[in-house]
Amino acid sequence: MIENRKFIVIGVFCLVGLVYLSRLFYLQILDDSYSLESSSNSIKRVIEIPYRGQIYDRNGKFMVYNTPVYDLYVTPQKVQIPDTAAFCHLLSLERTEFDSIMAVAKAHSYRKPSLFLRQLSKEDFARIQDALVDYRGFEHVTSSMRTYPAHTMANALGYVSEVSRKQLDEQETPYYRQGDYIGRSGLEEQYESILRGQRGIKFVMQNVHGVVKGSWKNGAFDSLAIAGKNLHTGIDVEIQQYADTLMQNKVGSVVAIEPSTGQVLCMVSAPTYDPNALSSRFFSKSYSKLAKNPYKPLINRPVMASYRPGSTFKLIQALVALQDGAVSPGSIFSHAGSPMKCHCNRSGRLNLSGAVQYSCNPYFYHVFRRLLYNNAERNTFKASAMGLHHWHDMVSKFGIGSRLGIDLPSELKGSLPDADLYDKLYGEKHWKFSTVYSLSIGEGELLISPLKMANVAAIIANRGWFYTPHIVSGIGEPGKGIDSKYLEKHEVGIDPQHFEVVAEGMQGAVEHGTTTMAAVIPGITICGKTGTSQNKKGKDHSIFVAFAPRENPKIAIAVFVENAGWGGIAAASVASLVIEKYIKRRVDNHALDKKVKESNYLPAITPPKKPAPKKFVEPPKDSTAKPLIVKTVPARPVAPAQPETQSLASRPVTTNGN
Structure with a gap:
């Protein structure tokens, strides 16, 4: 019995020993991955960055592509520079810049290469390539740089720049490393995970000094980098570039949408800049210059600026009132009882279509009053609050007061006031219709972006529905891969026949x-509608929304020109030319084209005054008092006119409304 137990114990020990030996044999002989981990001192893991996806317009033209560039690396231990001044001149560097870069490289490692200069163009590299033979210790690595051949749409496309320390720290899943590039703003940011592609990994052998000695295991464990997917957009580059020329010397926006699909045809934010300026090794200097520009070209105005819609909002008021039964197409209102003036001088002889055509302020004052009171006899707070709540719900279906959801970051909600807002502003039950009637003509606390007004034009063009506006129409291939929310039709709850009345007035x-x-x-x-948006900081803003043709519309557009006054001239002229260019593919109205391009509505910028020199007042000779210093305080410069970003209290009387 004891002998049997002895053999059992010996057998167990032998079995355990055999398992250990087998595992050791597998790990050290068969399993190369373990060998790779244990060889970290001699095997280097090199990350290969893939090419970012390219961006095309609706006709297959390049909007963004990758250009090969060269990064220059330096190994301090190998550096031999016979003439430092000549070397700095060759690379267009200041001596202080050279010393700073070399100090960083030496701090990193004497024996390992580190970045010296990033993104040398092929022309710059060709110029220095032969001369580099005389300067040991420098080597180049091919990389890529974003290139924008159309030189347009900078704000919507965005840019790429080096990942920040904050972004590195906030990564949920570690991916980016110090020195990596990441999409910033616009499509580059919105579609970063799609555009960046998938990294590759390459294992190379190195000696104890970190010098590469070749591929490890003939690349058996290497993985290839996979380029990012291409983006196909609905943008028409030819129209985009033409709209840019029309908005020269102006501040504002042009947004055009294809009503049947919701695809954005052009999106101009003026003033603009060449996107290539932020796609080079001079990024910091270029960005700093743009950030200091008083006209703020870095703001993407179509989605980030908010304006009072002015009389363009009367289109929504008319549709809501028709649907609600507050008015009929034949309703006529006199000017009596309205605190607002009318510039059409027709003394209340207009029906609804005529009121839209001539933008009659008193007419829409009475329309809004009927909407809020729902034909109630008494002007009470309860009727005002209930009516405003109902009005708010109907208007919000047009996308007002919320984000539409366009595929761009930083879209603002705007403002669509409700009873709760007025309770906060004036106190509960301390406001009524006479407090809020300026909403009737698109003033007061209403704030709307140019994108939303272009979408309103698309809704009317479609007679009551819209697709969420979007720039990208295909991922990888045209017409495929986009988010399903951009294929969902949204109804605004207005019967189709009501749109014909409004379209008649717009025509x-x-x-x-x-x-x-x-x-x-x-x-x-x-079919269009003018608007003049009140601006407390300067001249009023010119607005125009339209669609064309009236039947089977091809384009819906909104144009905002800041500080340009009446909407029927500045904004309407720009919109008309863009429509003609898109539909006809040419412009026949050469006189208007010339006039618009020569128009300058840039608000004057008062440069800051330099502080006056300190004046020394000499004390009397017999005085022992200290010298008196008199300081002259410079006048505060006048800020440039900017888009309205905050709501203001309703104005009791307004004369605008065209």
């Missing part, structure tokens, strides 16, 4: 109403 506004006759395009029926 009349262009042909015989508040729009300059120069904006009429022979052969194209344009």
